[in-house]
Amino acid sequence: MKIFSSEQLYEADKITTEKQEIASIELMERAATQIFSWLHERMQGAQVPIHIFCGIGNNGGDGLAVGRLLIESGYNVTMYVVNCSDKRSKNFLINYDRVKNVTKSWPLLMTSEEDFPDIADEDIIIDAIFGIGLNRCPGGWVKKLIQYLNGKKAFKLAIDIPSGLYANEPMDDVEAVLKANHTLTFQSPKMAFFLPETGVFVPYFEVLNIGLDEEFILSQEPLAQLIEKPEAQRFYKQRQKYDHKGTYGHALIVAGSYGKIGAAFLSAKSVLRAGAGLVSCFIPECGYAIIQSSLPEAMVITDKEDDLITDIKINFTPSAIGIGMGIGTNKETVAALEKLLKETKSPLVIDADGLNCLAENKSLLKLLPKNTVLTPHLGELERLVGKWKNDYDRIKKTKSFAKKYGAVMVVKGANTMTVFEDKIYINTTGNPGMATAGSGDVLTGLITGLLSQGYDPLLASVFAVYLHGSAGNIASQEISFEAVMASDIVDRIGLAFIELFAQDPMPLSEPKE
Ligand SMILES: NC(=O)C1=CN([C@@H]2O[C@H](COP(=O)(O)OP(=O)(O)OC[C@H]3O[C@@H](n4cnc5c(N)ncnc54)[C@H](O)[C@@H]3O)[C@@H](O)[C@H]2O)[C@H](O)CC1
Numbered sequence: 001m002k003i004f005s006s007e008q009l010y011e012a013d014k015i016t017t018e019k020q021e022i023a024s025i026e027l028m029e030r031a032a033t034q035i036f037s038w039l040h041e042r043m044q045g046a047q048v049p050i051h052i053f054c055g056i057g058n059n060g061g062d063g064l065a066v067g068r069l070l071i072e073s074g075y076n077v078t079m080y081v082v083n084c085s086d087k088r089s090k091n092f093l094i095n096y097d098r099v100k101n102v103t104k105s106w107p108l109l110m111t112s113e114e115d116f117p118d119i120a121d122e123d124i125i126i127d128a129i130f131g132i133g134l135n136r137c138p139g140g141w142v143k144k145l146i147q148y149l150n151g152k153k154a155f156k157l158a159i160d161i162p163s164g165l166y167a168n169e170p171m172d173d174v175e176a177v178l179k180a181n182h183t184l185t186f187q188s189p190k191m192a193f194f195l196p197e198t199g200v201f202v203p204y205f206e207v208l209n210i211g212l213d214e215e216f217i218l219s220q221e222p223l224a225q226l227i228e229k230p231e232a233q234r235f236y237k238q239r240q241k242y243d244h245k246g247t248y249g250h251a252l253i254v255a256g257s258y259g260k261i262g263a264a265f266l267s268a269k270s271v272l273r274a275g276a277g278l279v280s281c282f283i284p285e286c287g288y289a290i291i292q293s294s295l296p297e298a299m300v301i302t303d304k305e306d307d308l309i310t311d312i313k314i315n316f317t318p319s320a321i322g323i324g325m326g327i328g329t330n331k332e333t334v335a336a337l338e339k340l341l342k343e344t345k346s347p348l349v350i351d352a353d354g355l356n357c358l359a360e361n362k363s364l365l366k367l368l369p370k371n372t373v374l375t376p377h378l379g380e381l382e383r384l385v386g387k388w389k390n391d392y393d394r395i396k397k398t399k400s401f402a403k404k405y406g407a408v409m410v411v412k413g414a415n416t417m418t419v420f421e422d423k424i425y426i427n428t429t430g431n432p433g434m435a436t437a438g439s440g441d442v443l444t445g446l447i448t449g450l451l452s453q454g455y456d457p458l459l460a461s462v463f464a465v466y467l468h469g470s471a472g473n474i475a476s477q478e479i480s481f482e483a484v485m486a487s488d489i490v491d492r493i494g495l496a497f498i499e500l501f502a503q504d505p506m507p508l509s510e511p512k513e
């Protein structure tokens with residue numbers, strides 16, 4: 001699924017009405033009907049009080065139209081006009097007028113704090129105050145209204161976007177954003193839903209297709225591409241009957257130091273679970289017996305030093321290399337990394353201390369082979385690209401870093417974001433249970449394992465991130481978020497591959513007469 005900007009959505013709106021020869025009010029009716037159906041399916045006529053707060057733009061128009069449809073079906077609705085200005089939109093006014101066809105009670109006009117209504121914990125609040133047309137920070141009594149609603153326990157459903165958030169720009173004031181329990185958004189999810197600063201206001205969302213012009217939508221370069229199951233399925237490369245071990249490559253993991261040999265174990269195991277033919281681990285001498293006994297499938301090559309990596313000597317050309325997990329940032333290790341960067345022709349993934357080595361020795365960055373994959377978490381990213389003002393500034397800095405060094409940047413976190421050239425891919429799998437020691441080592445192994453099989457670096461990164469999150473989801477469903485360890489993730493990579501093509505269970509058909 002593609003993420004479009006608010007500007008693109010307005011344009012899509014305009015083109016759709018022209019091409020389909022419909023008035024924009026009809027598009028609004030489509031949008032409102034979808035929201036109504038969503039509610040009706042769940043509420044089945046229940047008489048729970050529904051409070052709809054409508055702004056004076058088209059988001060407010062949506063709110064009024066939803067209110068009318070609910071009243072027509074006998075629901076217990078009160079509508080409020082959040083009268084923050086007198087410049088009401090045309091479609092707001094049309095829907096305002098249509099309300100009188102279904103009820104004698106006009107929407108209540110709100111002009112100050114004195115108009116705030118009582119709302120019980122069991123009630124439902126619908127937020128139709130501002131949509132993607134927000135153009136300044138909500139202030140005065142409107143901000144107080146948002147805070148007042150945030151203080152209520154009632155379930156809050158936002159139409160299109162929680163009021164106070166911009167679709168694709170940083171918010172001004174965290175105190176002036178509605179904390180929606182659920183958001184029903186039109187046509188395309190908004191960028192704000194996926195970034196930590198603004199995403200907290202959108203814990204759950206669903207996209208409602210309102211039939212905007214397909215041709216226009218397809219022609220647009222999106223702000224970002226969401227990676228969900230259908231996209232991930234397309235990445236998968238089918239294995240062939242006569243393939244052999246050599247087909248899937250011999251990957252190299254360079255990892256570990258004294259006390260951190262587990263990083264080598266987890267990433268090497270992940271390389272094999274991803275489907276690589278062979279894996280060798282290059283580790284300090286102290287890890288030899290550990291890896292040989294814990295992962296007999298892996299081969300082991302040791303450094304001349306007991307505790308750390310100082311010189312990466314190997315006698316084969318790896319099909320891919322994953323380096324950096326638990327290696328530390330010792331001077332001799334940095335020198336070993338520098339030598340590798342200068343000499344290797346293999347596709348490369350750099351993680352963890354490998355990234356810290358780069359950040360502490362920025363001159364190494366220009367040695368990065370083109371298309372090298374870097375997998376920083378936010379702390380490592382900051383050390384590489386510098387401080388950012390907000391999430392959008394972070395994306396800008398990451399993009400320019402990726403461009404400057406020709407790197408694929410995998411920025412880890414909830415909704416891991418992969419940035420390459422001008423493109424952004426946002427992952428949808430994963431859960432907070434995966435915030436656990438060694439989880440990143442597993443991801444690096446997965447990317448390395450896919451690279452080893454000939455996936456190109458961008459594809460390997462985006463696909464590995466998806467599978468990693470999916471394995472984490474399977475693990476947390478089995479044993480809870482809290483209990484998930486990196487080993488649980490690595491051991492479910494296989495199930496993540498199976499899940500990729502699993503059919504939803506067929507509904508049981510009624511026995512025939
Ligand atoms: N194609 C689509 O995406 C469709 C969108 N629909 C809905 O329309 C809104 C966008 O409507 P718009 O009228 O452009 O903007 P808003 O309703 O968000 O509000 C704009 C309105 O409010 C004023 N304003 C903005 N910020 C503030 C502020 N901080 N304080 C006070 N007033 C403010 C602004 O000047 C305008 O007057 C979209 O989100 C959807 O919900 C359609 O219904 C379906 C098609």
Ligand SMILES: [K+]
Pocket residue numbers: 059127128129130131158159160161162163
């Ligand atoms: K809203």
